[in-house]
Amino acid sequence: MQLAYYPGCTIKASARQHEQAALAILRALGVELREMAEWNCCGVVHTLTSANLIRHMAPVRVLARLRQQGAHEVVTLCDMCFNTLARANLLARQQPEQFAAISASTDSELRYDGDASVLHLLQVLRDRVGLAALRARVRRPLRELRVYPYYGCKLLRPSTVGIDDPEIPTLLRDLLEALGATVIEGHLQTRCCGAYQAVDQPELVAERVTATAAQARAGGAEAIVLSCPLCHFNFDTLQPRNGAPLPVFYYTQVIGLAFGLEPEELGLETRQIDQLPPLRQRDRAQAKGGAA
């Protein structure tokens, strides 16, 4: 399977591990991602007023380029990129007249009429690869790992573009269970982490990630697994410093571990592996077992 791939700025900056892990597991699954040429920033947030149409330019340009390059669908890793591209795409389909206005103000070769589709890697794994194939590829089931999947906002909402039920999503649970992990759930899984407020109102974010991590911990989770690089940043940096914060992993990294890939291939730092005692123990046990 070959798919066009839109990385976005953050994947290339603070979330390189995510891309590294994604590419590694996809290789293992026989999926090839081909990075688009000449991509630009997606625009990051969908513009919510009618006065800022120009801000839809960035995502539309990405989609127009994609079509120019002959592709009909594009995979994203970053939840923000996914959400922004998908919503712009929806708008292009539903309100073409608005887009006519935008197009008119841009270079004519960048016409776009909404005929591409935007995919999130999780959709590819669930709907194209299939959880059965994923399960079949597992080499080191994460039996002793107790994880709390965190969805955040952009995967789910608005439901017009979300990839799972906005209230009771099951995608990450199904995926993690396919890897053999024990899944801990709670109603804060879908609650916003505070997103970009980390920039100048970090107290809002801190309150959220603290509450969510507390729920995960109360349920017995040892790690949080998520998808969005901004959620990752927020959980990684804004959990209270006192007491051991719960470690945070991208789902790609966890899949990689279950596939038996090496931590280095998955962009996992030693610090993170140390944060997962059961993983370490199991590694040791397996190492012993393997030796025997």
Added chain:
Amino acid sequence: METHAYDVLVIGAGISGMQAALDLADKGYRVLVVERQASIGGTMVRLDKTFPTNDCAICIAAPKMVELARHPNITLLTSAQVEQVRGSAGSFEALIWRQTTYVDPAKCTGCGDCARACPVEVADLFNGRLSTRKAIFLQFPQAVPAVYTIDYRHCVGCGACDRACATGAIAFLQRARPLTVTVGSIVVATGFEVLEPTTLRKEYGYGRFANVLTALQYERLLSASGPTGGTLTRPSDGQPPARVAWIQCVGSRSLQGGYPYCSKICCMYATKEALITLEHAPATRATIFYMDLRAYGKEFQQFYRRAADHGVRYIRSRPAEVSENPDQSLTVSYEDTLTGTVHSETFDLLVLSTAIVPAPENRRLARALGVAVDAHGFFEPRDPLRDPLQSSRDGIFLAGGAAGPNDIADSVARASGAAARAVIPLSGRQRVTLADPLPERELAAAEPRTGVFVCSCGKNIGGFVDVPTVAAYARELPGVAFVEACTFACSEDAQRRIKAAVEANNLTRVVVAACSPITHGPLFQQTCAEVGLNPGLFEMANIRNQCSWVHSHDRRPATAKAADLVRMAVARAGQLAPLPAQHLAVTPTCLVIGGGVAGMTAAMTLADMGIDVSLVEREPALGGKLNTLATLAPGDIPASELREQLVRGVLQRPRIRLFLGAELRELSGHIGNFRAVLDEGVGGAVSALQVGAIIVATGFREADLRGRYGYGADPRVITQLELERRLRAGTLGAPRTVVMINCAGSLDAENPGCCRIGCSVAVKNAMALHRAAPGVSIFMLYQDMRVYGSGQEEYFTRMLDAVGPYRIRYDGGRPPQVTVQDRRVVVAVYDTLLREELVIEADLVVLTAALHGDADTPRLKQLLKVATDSQGFYREAHAKIRPLDFATDGIYLCGADHYPRNIPDTIAQATGAASRAAIPLLRGRVSVEPIIAEVLAERCSGCGICLPHCPYGAMSLDPARGVVAIAEVQCKGCGTCVAACPSGALQQRGFTDGQLLAMIESAWEGPGHE
């Protein structure tokens, strides 16, 4: 394939289908009832009690079920579906598919041995999956027919039932078979379902959290025959819940995450459930989260106040989400919108008042019938405002909940209405003539031979009273010739056994020791009649409601008391005498009082059934409020258009005799033969009419608000009706700011009722003002926004979008103040949502005035000898199941004189009243109350002391003989006169001194008993 001919096909046998079928069958039409489930009864039999009277639902439904099953003109097909309908009104041909139940109904006695043997446990859908049943089952104890059914989807075919069944009723080889029938018309009464919020509103946790239930499940939990036997416990751990909460509008009133309409009944059933919860366990904290509390029917607001006064906590809020705690309690997050604070509160049990939705099969049935359903799947009337009972196909009519959410009373009214309409295509058909009374047995034996049947009502009696001991005791009583203990005395099977026992033992009296004679007496009397025993020879001992249920903690006194009650009943039985059945011929014409929408509709419906009608209107013109209103919602149809249509319809029907400018002056007589004197006023004629029935349709009026809300002080303060008049006449002018004040004169101590239509009228008129004076700013001051009726919530939200009014929610305890200050009209109001005091300068203030019965009602009620409530609305015979009848036979009510209602409801009700009135008129005779008083002329001294005691004027002094005489059809059998007579010259049949004293004297077996 078999083909049978009937007059009407009724599809669905909930309360609506039953009512429609009975109304038709009582008129002499042959009715086929097709019900998809194994038993009739529908939703109502799953309820615990019914608002606002808190009648026990099964108690008032069960007698109708039995009546239906036994009606000679009704054929019942259960576990059956209608597959196809061909033909047209007057001659339809329907193909019906009867599912196989694998049990031979002719052989099954309903003993349940099979179910005890069956190894398969499946979730009991009747109990909302809160308990299990077997693969062979009876839906519920009072099921009709009382025949077990094999649920083939779960049966493993082990044959255990077959081996257990003593009568060989199991018939595995039975095959499903199609059946064709011909009918003249069809009534659709398929009701509705409740939403199971597993795909919408998932954030409330239904289906994931054990202690989140739907309201219908909760009804089962409260019900004495439910999965917990009526003890209120939470499903997760069987512990009594200390905190119970209801969330309203789950899936209703939601443009997203649900349906746009209001489900209309949930505010009230939640209130009822909360109140019953407090009755069960007074220390429970009951909380209802609501957006607008829609308590808009007759007595509903009072019921709601009562709940609030009993401590039900109402929080104005639509909760955001629910999460489950480790102990399986539930945390609800919500904003109390009256304080603006966000809370997380924990409850032990959560009940979701989920949307009323059409059954998914409706669409399939609609295709089979060739009729339209609306966007949601409810059957759609051809013209929702003007013809709410007519489906999109001629000859097919809509009853009850099939066309949208309705409570029981409205369902029953609509069912009667549909029954009336269904008669019209049958014109020219021969009706079944009334059967002669059944032949009675010889009562030659001097000594009474009494048969006693002691019921254990499953565990309801047997669990608390030692039934075998009571039965053994009964055997020793004087005159008792036969005793039997039964599990369910009211079951079909038990009726057969009672009849057999009477035959075999030549019994002359029957005593059933079971439940209440009120609910079950008629059933057993009918059984007695079928075996030739006059109903007067039957007596009941109420050992369930008076012993087992109220002395459940101590078996010994409960059993002793049960034995006493049986002894008293047997003593009375010894004194019983046959009650003669008397019939009177009926004058087959009807008087309709009031020529508004209701009166005109009733008159036309009767005329179309072939009945002559006299229609009396006090005003010089027909039309009632239609002469004043501007446009009508829904649909924005000019009121004048509807008026012309109705008036034309009345004038075109030669059977209707019109009396305009006339009033009823005198009334005498009784059902079947009333004599009415009409007075056409000064210069007009005085006519005397002979009629068999009377329909009262005198409508309503706005309350006089002079002196309140600045009304009367300034011409810029008017009522909605006055606004309608201005809109109609085009004299509105160009107000820029209009303030509407809802509930003016309602919901207060003096008039606690809610006017029901006021909010919808305000919404309609906001739209009308917006059209008539573009750019007008409208302020709507309200307490709860109670738009009522089908399509009204949608209309309300369209109005919000189009008009953008300022809605201000005020508190009843702090009503708006209207003052005139240097020629400006100023309204001051505290907005409970903004929590600000607002002062609005208005060009026009429109008061949504309270509504009362017609001003002439006090006089008319005396003439008719019927009752009203404090607001001048007539009181019906029973708020739930007899909404169109007066307690006085032969007089019926409809329209806004019963309670304010909109036009679709008025039309449905008026059509229904016509159906009720047509029963005696078409039948041609009526029966006299059997328990009337009689005069023992030889003892009567003619003193006349008794005369003023009779509330019905049934007594008079016969001047020739010097003794009192009683007009038999007028006597209602209260017995007041009997107690008044100083010489013992009066006796009441069925309640003679001898009969009552026999009971009193045997209550403790005389003074020696210690």
Added chain:
Amino acid sequence: MSEPFEPRILGLLCSWCAYGGADTAGVSRFQYPANIRIVRVMCSGRVDPLFVARAFEQGADGVLVAGCHPGDCHYVSGNAFAEQRFARFGRLLDFFGIDRRRLRLAWVSASEGARFAAVVSEMTEELRALGPLRMQVP
């Protein structure tokens, strides 16, 4: 061993309201002492003072006459006549030296199951305190 005194109460209940209230008490499982025996009449207006006298004679320690609330009478005004009649009859009780509390007139509607149970419970308590009525049968 002597058992505690259990008073005997005769209830004369109208069919529409009070009897319905007793039924509702049953449906709602409101518990009350098992001391009452109920006789149903169609209207409280049917209750003849003779019935009460006979009940006392036959060993009742108390009599409860119950009907619809004023204004609610199914037969319009029967309960009003009952009330008048028993006002008069009360004076007669005084004459015979019977404590007036032994005859009680109560209004109970069909939905007031709790009220019915409370009335019976109260009356039972009161009669327990009053002790047995030893009517001399002439």
Added chain:
Amino acid sequence: MSMTIRADSQANELLQTVEALSGQRLAACYQCGTCAATCPFVAAMDLPPDRLIQQLRFGLPGVLERRAFWVCVGCDSCAERCPRAIAVPRVMEALRLIAIRERGDRLAVAQLPAATLRDLPPIALVASLRRNTG
């Protein structure tokens, strides 16, 4: 406090602008409070969304001085649950836009500490700027 509303003071320009920019009809709001109880940040808001809407509708003063719409991150939770399908985040965005147009940007990159700038994922920074600047 008592607010006087006059017939001729009804031209509520702020409301009109918000409705035009957000495409939302605020009269449709049931004032049910679902949005307020849903919002993960309601505790930090000086006016919960439902009340903000109501104040806007009645033209009460001081709405633009509120912090609430700067707190909203547009997580869409409330919008998903609103029975009237009102997109509250669009209303919030409209208010931000109007405030920025009237008073200038709320945030300047220059003011942010260098360390923050270095560590932040680009999406955080860009999103924040998009929502806090014109």
